[in-house]
Amino acid sequence: MSPKTKSKPVSRAALAGEADPRLVALSVSIQDDGALYAEDIRGSQAHVTMLAEQGIVPKAAARRIVAALDQVRAEFAAGKIRLDPALEDVHTHVERRLGELVGADAGYLHAGRSRNDQVALDERLFIVAACDRCDAALGRLQRALVARGREHERTILPGYTHLQRAQPVSLAHHLLAHVEAFARDRDRLADVRRRAAVSPLGSGALAGTTLPIDREATARALGLAGVTQNSLDAVSDRDSAIELLFACALAAVHLSRVGEEIVLWTTKEFGFMSLADAFATGSSLMPQKKNPDVGELARGRAGRAIGDLVALLAIVKSLPLSYNRDMQEDKRPLIGGPDALVLTADAVAGAIETATFHADRMEEALGSGEALATDAAEYLVERGVPFREAHEAVGKAAAFSSAAGRPLAKLTAEEWSRFHPAFQKDVLRCFDARKSLARRELPGAPGPKQVARQLARWEKALAKESR
Numbered sequence: 001m002s003p004k005t006k007s008k009p010v011s012r013a014a015l016a017g018e019a020d021p022r023l024v025a026l027s028v029s030i031q032d033d034g035a036l037y038a039e040d041i042r043g044s045q046a047h048v049t050m051l052a053e054q055g056i057v058p059k060a061a062a063r064r065i066v067a068a069l070d071q072v073r074a075e076f077a078a079g080k081i082r083l084d085p086a087l088e089d090v091h092t093h094v095e096r097r098l099g100e101l102v103g104a105d106a107g108y109l110h111a112g113r114s115r116n117d118q119v120a121l122d123e124r125l126f127i128v129a130a131c132d133r134c135d136a137a138l139g140r141l142q143r144a145l146v147a148r149g150r151e152h153e154r155t156i157l158p159g160y161t162h163l164q165r166a167q168p169v170s171l172a173h174h175l176l177a178h179v180e181a182f183a184r185d186r187d188r189l190a191d192v193r194r195r196a197a198v199s200p201l202g203s204g205a206l207a208g209t210t211l212p213i214d215r216e217a218t219a220r221a222l223g224l225a226g227v228t229q230n231s232l233d234a235v236s237d238r239d240s241a242i243e244l245l246f247a248c249a250l251a252a253v254h255l256s257r258v259g260e261e262i263v264l265w266t267t268k269e270f271g272f273m274s275l276a277d278a279f280a281t282g283s284s285l286m287p288q289k290k291n292p293d294v295g296e297l298a299r300g301r302a303g304r305a306i307g308d309l310v311a312l313l314a315i316v317k318s319l320p321l322s323y324n325r326d327m328q329e330d331k332r333p334l335i336g337g338p339d340a341l342v343l344t345a346d347a348v349a350g351a352i353e354t355a356t357f358h359a360d361r362m363e364e365a366l367g368s369g370e371a372l373a374t375d376a377a378e379y380l381v382e383r384g385v386p387f388r389e390a391h392e393a394v395g396k397a398a399a400f401s402s403a404a405g406r407p408l409a410k411l412t413a414e415e416w417s418r419f420h421p422a423f424q425k426d427v428l429r430c431f432d433a434r435k436s437l438a439r440r441e442l443p444g445a446p447g448p449k450q451v452a453r454q455l456a457r458w459e460k461a462l463a464k465e466s467r
């Protein structure tokens with residue numbers, strides 16, 4: 001083309017004149033979908049290679065296109081691609097640059113394809129990789145939690161309900177509770193990945209193509225497990241993006257709960273934990289402050305993750321089949337969401353790895369027997385007393401102990417016998433938190449043998465991953 005004639009964006013080839021700048025400003029998406037350049041180029045290379053194999057385009061042209069696309073990828077990576085709002089999106093930017101590099105041959109690439117199936121493919125490739133990045137980050141976090149749990153098998157603290165001291169657990173058991181939640185997140189990500197790893201290429205704009213393309217071949221070349229089964233659905237479907245954002249939002253919510261515990265536990269009031277200086281922040285005003293911003297940001301980021309999910313659901317809601325331009329708005333939440341999760345998980349993992357846990361303060365918080373009142377009730381149940389009757393008797397003892405200003409563990413056997421005749425001298429043995437824990441050895445319980453078994457199970461499972 002002569003340098004004097006201004007080239008028209010492909011999307012305007014059949015339209016008169018140039019687009020109004022106000023429309024251009026609204027339509028442009030390169031600032032967001034530019035992040036998909038690598039996926040876009042991978043998809044194009046697989047597509048044009050298949051076109052050549054099928055005899056649809058000349059083999060030499062396909063080879064030139066594949067090589068030039070390598071160069072376009074490198075230029076994108078180096079930030080050397082000239083951005084032009086009139087070109088709208090990543091697909092047209094790649095194609096324009098390809099045209100500059102190989103001339104008219106570039107025109108062979110888009111046969112049998114539309115930007116609609118192209119963007120659907122780019123997103124699926126992005127989602128597959130994002131699932132892997134999120135999974136790896138959650139794995140690193142799990143490893144941090146398990147390692148600290150191993151160190152603190154013998155550290156005991158009150159478990160809480162209603163944020164009130166309830167019953168003793170080990171710190172290892174507490175940390176492993178979070179490991180379980182992140183395991184479910186990872187399982188969900190694996191599920192998302194499996195459903196995403198299917199090729200929509202060949203669905204065209206909405207109704208496929210008359211050209212004899214080989215959909216399975218491109219899917220195979222891209223490492224995808226198969227091809228989508230309905231062309232209308234394939235270009236309309238953003239389920240994998242939504243599912244990924246749901247998995248990220250729930251993982252972020254789990255991270256926010258860890259974050260909240262970091263905030264609580266590092267207060268003077270709790271004093272269960274101190275952050276390493278490298279994971280704490282100071283105040284610009286108050287020199288004595290050591291702030292747990294890492295935990296607060298983990299809480300705050302969850303708000304954004306939930307917002308991303310809701311945004312995408314709302315964008316897709318009520319859209320008629322098949323592709324609608326509304327769907328372009330999916331880019332910002334989809335592209336930003338997973339990496340925000342990775343950042344948060346890594347920072348929280350670092351905070352956990354380097355924190356100091358204060359076993360003395362935790363044990364102190366167990367108080368003098370209050371957390372073991374249930375054990376005293378179960379003592380009676382073991383001696384044939386109906387649980388409700390036992391509960392009432394121990395309730396009275398607790399009321400007496402608080403009125404008398406003497407902790408439950410300090411009541412005498414004679415005093416216990418006043419609250420129920422079945423209380424014998426040996427009731428005093430209930431008030432040892434470690435012995436209480438040792439009696440809780442059913443599967444899933446916080447007894448030391450169970451916890452050791454769980455630690456070993458997680459260590460083995462996580463060691464298998466080489467990330």
Ligand code: ARG
Pocket residue numbers: 029033089090115116119323325327328329
């Ligand atoms: N940038 C567009 C998007 O992400 C690509 C698809 C455009 N298709 C179209 N028919 N205008 O939605």
